[in-house]
Amino acid sequence: MPDVPAETTQEQGAWMSNWTSNPLGMPAVVVGGGTMGADVAVVLARGGCHVTVVEPRTERHERLVAHGLAELAAAGVTSASHLACVASLEDVDWADVGLVVECITERLADKQALFARLDKLAPPGAVLTSNSSGIPISRISQGLPGRARMLGLHFFMPAHLVPLVEVVMGEASDPAAARAVFDLMRACGSVPVMVRKDLPGFLANRLQHALAREAFALIDQGVASADDVDAAVRFGFGFRFLAAGPVLQRDHAGLDVHCAAAATIYPSLNNSAEPAQVLQAAVAAGRVGMKAGAGFHDWPEATRATERARYDSLLRAGLALLSPELPRAAGVGASPAPVEIFSSDTATPGPAPAPQP
Ligand SMILES: NC(=O)c1ccc[n+]([C@@H]2O[C@H](COP(=O)([O-])OP(=O)(O)OC[C@H]3O[C@@H](n4cnc5c(N)ncnc54)[C@H](O)[C@@H]3O)[C@@H](O)[C@H]2O)c1
Secondary structure, eight states, rough: OOOOOOOOOHHHHHHHTTSSSTTTEEEEEEEOOSHHHHHHHHHHHTTEEEEEEEESSSGHHHHHHHHHHHHHHHOOOSTTTEEEEEESSSGSOOOOOEEEEEEESOOHHHHHHHHHHHHSSOTTEEEEOOOOOSOOOOHHTTOOGGGGGGEEEEOOOSSTTTTTEEEEEOTTTOHHHHHHHHHHHHHHOOOOEEEEOOOTTTHHHHHHHHHHHHHHHHTTTSSSSHHHHHIIIIIIIIHHTTTTTHHHHHHHHHHHHHHHHHHHHGGGGGGSSSHHHHHHHHHHHTOOOOGGGGGGSBBHHHHHHHHHEEEEEEEEHHHHHGGHHHHHTOOOOOOOOOOOOOOOTOOOOSSSSOOOO
16 A cells, blocks of 8 residues: 555544545636646546636636547546636635645745635635645745645646656645545546655655756766667666566566665766756757757757657557556555565564575
8 A cells, every 4th residue: 555644633634524535526726727737637627526727828728628628538538517717716616625736837936825815715625735846835835824734736747647646745734635635636547646745856856856967967978968868768777667666676676786786886976966067058058948949859840749749649558558557556456565674673684685587
């Protein structure tokens, strides 16, 4: 079973006594209907939530709903009544809202102002979450009376195709709220993980950036080209991630082998606190990726849609391959308890790893 807080004190959990983790018919609000909000709305609607997206740019509304319905149809959900757009928080029917997911621009002051308003507008039983990629919920919720019901809920782009969602607890978050949202996300077909401390980057982005730091440093040093770095990950160890994460994969490979390699390699790994030169130079030159027409590669308009279609179609194929495993990954089915290798009081190693073939 995943590592989730199972207990809460009566006082902590009391305000959530009417909360249900069953998404069917639950009114949910997504604030910000940009890149992420549009897809987060699909995740909630496919679980059965009645989703209202708050997006001030009304010219986006039609496209947003069309995108949502097309993705819901692709996921086999045909009811059209689950997704609507409004222009402001005042247009939302807040009466029975159970969950809010904030997906607005990544600016602390804007998010703080929004959460202060949400704390007043949303009914007391609603859980308020932020999809911020980097700002800890503890900072967004600082000083607000309803901090206990505020959590990080971090999706990955595109949110309706990448199964993972991080449920991130801030310093004041109620474990009962985290548990409830964890169960709700599971019921929406996502794979939630519980992150018990809102460190910068939470869980997955810390891992991603640890890899990216070394990748860009290797390019800086001329050890490998950008394309070769991509190939080494995609067709090498990254390819295996479809079958096993870095911990389980090491059980396959042998922890002794891993330990020995780590001792040799770690001293020379990059540990700079600054982004690599090659990245800083690209950003300074405005080569910030597809949205600017160029990054490490050139992206004239004509090639962007083709690349995006290739990317999405591989993600969909990967998702189809993984789909039999998703319920178990999300903790719905039985899963074996992890083997305890070290006893917590003595840190004495358990049995030696099996000999390598
Ligand atoms: N893009 C990603 O890959 C990604 C991944 C994970 C998390 N995130 C996080 O998700 C959030 C949104 O990112 P995005 O890429 O969707 O940005 P985006 O710019 O595409 O969308 C933001 C949307 O929010 C709307 N908005 C801004 N202020 C608002 C307000 N006060 N009320 C209502 N709507 C408002 C804007 O009109 C815009 O449509 C950010 O916090 C970002 O860090 C992004």
